[in-house]
Amino acid sequence: MQKLTERQRAVLTFISASIDERGFPPTLREIGNHLGIRSTNGVNDHLRALERKGYLTREDMKSRTLRLVRPLDGSSSTPPPPPVESADDVVERDDDLIEIPILGRVAAGLLHEAIEAPEDTVRIDRMLVGRGADVFGLRIVGESMIDAGIHDGDYVFVRKQLSANRGDVVIALVGDEATCKHFFPERDHIRLQPANATMEPILIPKSDWRSTQILGVVVGVYRRLH
Amino acid sequence: MQKLTERQRAVLTFISASIDERGFPPTLREIGNHLGIRSTNGVNDHLRALERKGYLTREDMKSRTLRLVRPLDGSSSTPPPPPVESADDVVERDDDLIEIPILGRVAAGLLHEAIEAPEDTVRIDRMLVGRGADVFGLRIVGESMIDAGIHDGDYVFVRKQLSANRGDVVIALVGDEATCKHFFPERDHIRLQPANATMEPILIPKSDWRSTQILGVVVGVYRRLH
DNA sequence: CGGACTACGGTACCGATGTACAGCGTCGGA
DNA sequence: TCCGACGCTGTACATCGGTACCGTAGTCCG
Numbered sequence: 001m002q003k004l005t006e007r008q009r010a011v012l013t014f015i016s017a018s019i020d021e022r023g024f025p026p027t028l029r030e031i032g033n034h035l036g037i038r039s040t041n042g043v044n045d046h047l048r049a050l051e052r053k054g055y056l057t058r059e060d061m062k063s064r065t066l067r068l069v070r071p072l073d074g075s076s077s078t079p080p081p082p083p084v085e086s087a088d089d090v091v092e093r094d095d096d097l098i099e100i101p102i103l104g105r106v107a108a109g110l111l112h113e114a115i116e117a118p119e120d121t122v123r124i125d126r127m128l129v130g131r132g133a134d135v136f137g138l139r140i141v142g143e144s145m146i147d148a149g150i151h152d153g154d155y156v157f158v159r160k161q162l163s164a165n166r167g168d169v170v171i172a173l174v175g176d177e178a179t180c181k182h183f184f185p186e187r188d189h190i191r192l193q194p195a196n197a198t199m200e201p202i203l204i205p206k207s208d209w210r211s212t213q214i215l216g217v218v219v220g221v222y223r224r225l226h
Numbered sequence: 227m228q229k230l231t232e233r234q235r236a237v238l239t240f241i242s243a244s245i246d247e248r249g250f251p252p253t254l255r256e257i258g259n260h261l262g263i264r265s266t267n268g269v270n271d272h273l274r275a276l277e278r279k280g281y282l283t284r285e286d287m288k289s290r291t292l293r294l295v296r297p298l299d300g301s302s303s304t305p306p307p308p309p310v311e312s313a314d315d316v317v318e319r320d321d322d323l324i325e326i327p328i329l330g331r332v333a334a335g336l337l338h339e340a341i342e343a344p345e346d347t348v349r350i351d352r353m354l355v356g357r358g359a360d361v362f363g364l365r366i367v368g369e370s371m372i373d374a375g376i377h378d379g380d381y382v383f384v385r386k387q388l389s390a391n392r393g394d395v396v397i398a399l400v401g402d403e404a405t406c407k408h409f410f411p412e413r414d415h416i417r418l419q420p421a422n423a424t425m426e427p428i429l430i431p432k433s434d435w436r437s438t439q440i441l442g443v444v445v446g447v448y449r450r451l452h
Numbered sequence: 453c454g455g456a457c458t459a460c461g462g463t464a465c466c467g468a469t470g471t472a473c474a475g476c477g478t479c480g481g482a
Numbered sequence: 483t484c485c486g487a488c489g490c491t492g493t494a495c496a497t498c499g500g501t502a503c504c505g506t507a508g509t510c511c512g
Binding site: 474 | 483484485486487488489490491492493494495496497498499500501502503504505506507508509510511512
């Protein structure tokens, strides 16, 4: 556990006191009132810091859902307990970890629009995407691959490569629009097949096709629920 | 203290459980969801009755300010909820990273079989599973949730909790078998609904139901392709 | 000197939540 | 048979409360 500032500790103490005395956690504004902070944002900054440092958790968009990760031991004067964070359990396994940038959205948006949000990255275990080379992420818009179990709002992880096998789920460039489809090379054209009975395939004559139009192959799909 | 009706006692029990398990009281709608009451007014009637009979108090026009007048002695069958904040099996490397143990498979296997492969863990970004407490992973077997986009072989990430909202995708214990279904509390039974037109729901009489039968709520789904 | 982290003020927005009002049916007294 | 308690459905509404975005300042560090 990281160390807290005095102010952050005061916030934590008040939350703990509220739970003890009233039976439920305070709201942002109650915390602000008690500590003389008039802006909800000022309070929220503290809560974010406390979350980041691992002292509390909360649920999104719900009131009074603060929860102390551990019950804040007694006196506020005692310095936080020796954070037994031995280097042993921070053993590097970075080789197994991969950081994936979420570049944007596909199936509706232009690719360039996509690349405007580069700082949004997620880290996941390599095991989940295979030992490939470059991998990036995209957010799916629309239902065109729903029969393949890829839904609106899902994240897909894409291994960059210029070729694909028949039937692979690929991210392809059609005009200047990126789209997610099944890949079917045919005799004289490329067929990009949606997995949705109500939608028609996109046919591209081989003469118009360049291999650079394949951006990569989808190797993973993630969906948040709840 | 006046006597309570069965329904009123059920409300009181749920409030108590929420405080114990989550650390804060539920909202009217959460109570309604759990007990299969669709109208906030229906719930409010119960709360007024409980206030009138002296079992709880609340503050006007504030959310989650329910407070039990006395802590509802365990009485019947409710086993004390497991000491929630262990987090032993969810080791945090970085502030934003979470390590998730894959405990086994559901929908076909027994839970014990499940826990036999404990060292298999994956790490993913917290962003992908929310800021919840304990999270574990399972591998899905079968097609029973296919219309919810959960396919055979998918990984699901599950936030441990003993209660759920109407419609949530939950991991539930039926007999000694773990299963993944939609959760629908009805008037006198719990309905565990597959997302597959060819399959029938599992109905469990409320009298046979214990809250410990919910192992958690599915917060994420991952599928490897290729 | 620029860039972090901390610590606020201020405000707009919108989802989350409690409250109120208008019903309906059942059941057990009086 | 009328009445009150119980147990709901359904809807409208106002406030509560979290989140987001925009600024300002001080400190500390490289």
